[in-house]
Amino acid sequence: MVKNIEACEWLTSAIKNxxxxxxxxxxxxxxxxxxxxxxxxxxxxxxxxxxxEFLRNYFPTLIDSMLNDKDNFTQKGQLQRPDHADMRYKCRTYARLLQFIKSLDKSCMIPLRKAYCHSLNLLIRREAREYSNELRNSSKASKSSAPSFEGPAGANQPAGIADSPAEAYSKMITAFIPHLVDESLFLAHFMCFEVPTSGGSDSDEDSTPKTSGSSGSSAKPSNNSSADLGVLNECLQEMLDGIQEDFYAIVDWAFKLDPLSCIPMHGITDRYIAGQKTEVAGYVSVLLDDLESRITILFSRV
Structure with missing residues (x-):
């Protein structure tokens, strides 16, 4: 790989000279x-x-290997938080190669981004679907006599069976919203989008609903970064589209079991919206807004 990078540097310099x-x-x-x-x-x-061509084939192959490993997904009686650390490590091997491809021919980034986003969409949707299904199948069906207003459970809390519909929703939000923000930040950096980012893509989750990238300041975007931000949002939609259905399923299920669970669910969602600052994860903000609207509509029926 080192020799390939050196060859790229030489070719880029030669063409420029x-x-x-x-x-x-x-x-x-x-x-x-x-x-x-x-x-x-x-x-x-x-x-x-x-x-x-190599990278367009590499991304689906990498994701397929993860899809074929059952240990990466939630199983009966055991919730499995999504963990893409190993996948990102393998992708970073080709980060500089992507930079050279972009510098030599920007148009080639379009199919590469599509290949990456399409492959990752399959993985994220399966993770969310199985996590959501297990929460609904294994959580206690009894109504909560005292809804919790404490917000989401801590990230280090052992994943287990939720004691109430609102807690099941809290677990879903806590497991996936920071993860989706991290994936958004990683996509922006890895796929060479010229957009301002604040915070790293591998930050640790804590017990508060503060998502990665919610601290720090972003530079004022230029015209180029604004244009790239629009393209990035299109890629994010392709990468995360469909995952909202699993969040909606949790909300509808919780409301059916206990209409009053809308109160803590609304509070949890509102706290995550307040903690969402980075423009790079715009699709996540849209998802949270949609969840809040859905919860509000359901509660109005009580």
Missing amino acids: LEASNMDPSYAKMRAVREKRAEFVLLKCTFVRRAS
Whole structure:
């Protein structure tokens, strides 16, 4: 990999040095220079095509290996929090390669981002679906006599069976909202989006509903970063689309068992909305707003 990176650096530098704007005009018109520039452009096209093809195949293969491992998912009687640390470590191996691909041909980033987001969507949706199903199947069906207003359970609390519908919702929110923010931040960095980010993509969760990236200040976005932010939001929608159904299922199930559970669920959601600051995770903010609206509508029927 080191030799490949060195070759990328050499090719990028060679192409840049042979650009007309970086040369004496008398040399730029020479036939030998024009031929050498054409040779380098051909090398660039070949490299970008092969590197892009490799990564487009690599991402689905990596995700498939995780999908085939049952230990990565919630099983009966045991809730499994999503953990993508190993996947991100493997992806980072090719972070510089992606940077070179973008510098050589930005248009190649579009299919690469789609391949990554589509593959990760399959993984995240399965994680959320099985987690949500187990919460509903294993949680106590009795109504909670005293709804909890304490907010989400601590991140270090052992995952177990929820004692009330509101607690089941709290577990779902606590397990996945910080995770989705982390995935959003990682996507922005790994896929070379020029957007301001605050906070790291691998921060530890704590007992408060403060999500990753909610602290610190972001630089004022430029025109380029604003345009990239729009593209990033489209990618985030593709990566996370469908996961909202599993959150809705928990909300509807909790309301059916105990309509008063809407009170603590609304409080939990509102606290996460207040802690969500980073623009990079815009899709997560939309999800939280939709959940709050759904809970409000359901409670109005009581």
